[in-house]
Amino acid sequence: MTAAGGALLRQDRAQLWHPYSSMTDPAPTRLVTGAAGSRITLDGIGPVVDGMSSWWSAVHGYRHPVLDEAVRRQVDRMSHVMFGGLTHEPAVELAGRLVELTGLDHVFLADSGSVAVEVAMKMALQHQRGSGRPGRNRFLTVRGGYHGDTFDCMSVCDPVGGMHSMWSGLLPPQVFGDRPPELDADVPAWAQRFRALAAEHADRLAGLVVEPLLQGAGGMRPYSPACLRVFREVADEHGLVLIFDEIATGFGRTGHFFAADAAGVRPDVVCVGKALTGGYLSLAAAVCTTEVARGVSASDSGALMHGPTFMGNPLACAVACASLDLLSTSDWSAQVRRIGAGLQALHRIPAAEVRVLGAVGVVRLDHQVDVARATEAALAHGVWLRPFRDLIYTMPPYVCDDADIAAVCTAIAAAAEAG
Numbered sequence: 001m002t003a004a005g006g007a008l009l010r011q012d013r014a015q016l017w018h019p020y021s022s023m024t025d026p027a028p029t030r031l032v033t034g035a036a037g038s039r040i041t042l043d044g045i046g047p048v049v050d051g052m053s054s055w056w057s058a059v060h061g062y063r064h065p066v067l068d069e070a071v072r073r074q075v076d077r078m079s080h081v082m083f084g085g086l087t088h089e090p091a092v093e094l095a096g097r098l099v100e101l102t103g104l105d106h107v108f109l110a111d112s113g114s115v116a117v118e119v120a121m122k123m124a125l126q127h128q129r130g131s132g133r134p135g136r137n138r139f140l141t142v143r144g145g146y147h148g149d150t151f152d153c154m155s156v157c158d159p160v161g162g163m164h165s166m167w168s169g170l171l172p173p174q175v176f177g178d179r180p181p182e183l184d185a186d187v188p189a190w191a192q193r194f195r196a197l198a199a200e201h202a203d204r205l206a207g208l209v210v211e212p213l214l215q216g217a218g219g220m221r222p223y224s225p226a227c228l229r230v231f232r233e234v235a236d237e238h239g240l241v242l243i244f245d246e247i248a249t250g251f252g253r254t255g256h257f258f259a260a261d262a263a264g265v266r267p268d269v270v271c272v273g274k275a276l277t278g279g280y281l282s283l284a285a286a287v288c289t290t291e292v293a294r295g296v297s298a299s300d301s302g303a304l305m306h307g308p309t310f311m312g313n314p315l316a317c318a319v320a321c322a323s324l325d326l327l328s329t330s331d332w333s334a335q336v337r338r339i340g341a342g343l344q345a346l347h348r349i350p351a352a353e354v355r356v357l358g359a360v361g362v363v364r365l366d367h368q369v370d371v372a373r374a375t376e377a378a379l380a381h382g383v384w385l386r387p388f389r390d391l392i393y394t395m396p397p398y399v400c401d402d403a404d405i406a407a408v409c410t411a412i413a414a415a416a417e418a419g
């Protein structure tokens with residue numbers, strides 16, 4: 001560790017919140033001095049493979065020349081202008097790409113994933129009001145989900161593992177179905193219970209919000225694609241706005257461009273974020289059908305009542321366009337398949353459960369991970385991991401080569417043993 005690095009870390013510890021951290025008893029943090037390709041450089045350690053893609057986002061790795069150039073070009077034009085009453089080429093270009101990719105019609109650009117989910121939920125509520133059903137103000141979802149940290153998002157996160165107990169009485173009450181099953185054989189029984197639950201609450205429900213195919217931060221659980229068709233049918237039967245939160249799963253991570261493609265299901269609203277800019281800047285979007293947009297516009301306010309200051313930030317839109325172009329010109333599907341094949345080595349690790357879906361690998365232990373020890377063990381093998389609860393997992397950048405993926409598997413094995 002350098003002296004300058006030590007000083008930064010002391011100041012960080014004294015002044016900065018980190019995600020889900022304590023200010024009085026902060027967990028250790030490490031100093032990053034740079035990043036390139038699949039690696040981030042830690043002060044005093046050197047470059048290590050980023051097994052987390054900076055939380056799903058850096059799919060093309062770091063300092064990608066095409067993405068760097070897109071940001072530079074846009075900086076030379078303008079970095080930001082307000083979106084109220086103004087527009088610009090990067091936003092229009094991005095909307096065109098998102099409409100084409102999602103098969104939906106209208107794009108709301110938000111500044112973070114949580115805000116995109118808030119906006120999607122607001123779309124559903126306003127759509128119901130505009131359709132003459134103002135009493136429909138609750139959401140149907142499933143247990144085990146994660147949709148962000150703002151209050152409405154928290155209300156549809158897993159009621160046990162999420163933050164419900166801490167905020168009981170403050171979160172809007174929502175309707176929770178059982179976790180969608182992993183095995184196709186278990187789908188009919190689950191679907192029957194889910195349909196009954198929806199029918200019971202239908203006249204209060206505005207929408208159905210779920211992460212398609214893979215529940216992420218709520219527990220890293222893949223489930224049967226057949227459940228997606230059940231979601232679509234239930235939404236159609238009861239007039240619910242079907243919202244797919246693809247913030248983690250979008251842009252190829254599960255082996256499908258969108259996770260919903262696994263079942264050929266089209267939602268009414270899709271939320272994207274995380275990898276949208278290739279991990280360069282914070283940007284997300286809620287994309288909806290014309291029908292939802294009409295309902296929203298027919299509601300009492302006559303408009304979608306949301307407008308963040310940094311809505312449609314040109315730098316973020318420009319790099320998002322470049323990242324989507326990179327995906328469309330690269331063979332992301334082959335990259336994800338290759339990484340998934342490499343991650344099969346995880347099955348050799350003694351653990352309660354191992355799950356591999358697309359370029360996501362998850363090892364579940366039979367106890368809570370000692371995060372400090374597990375992280376240390378992974379770093380000793382040259383890999384950055386960030387376990388939580390009983391899970392050690394990876395969603396590496398698509399640019400990782402086979403040696404990187406082998407290192408990630410070795411590091412996860414070491415972390416599982418140490419943690």
Ligand SMILES: *Cc1c(COP(=O)(O)O)cnc(C)c1O
Nearest residue numbers: 112113114146147148216247248
């Ligand atoms: C990360 C995530 C969010 C929240 O996105 P932020 O940009 O962190 O606000 C919402 N939904 C899912 C599925 C996520 O993985």
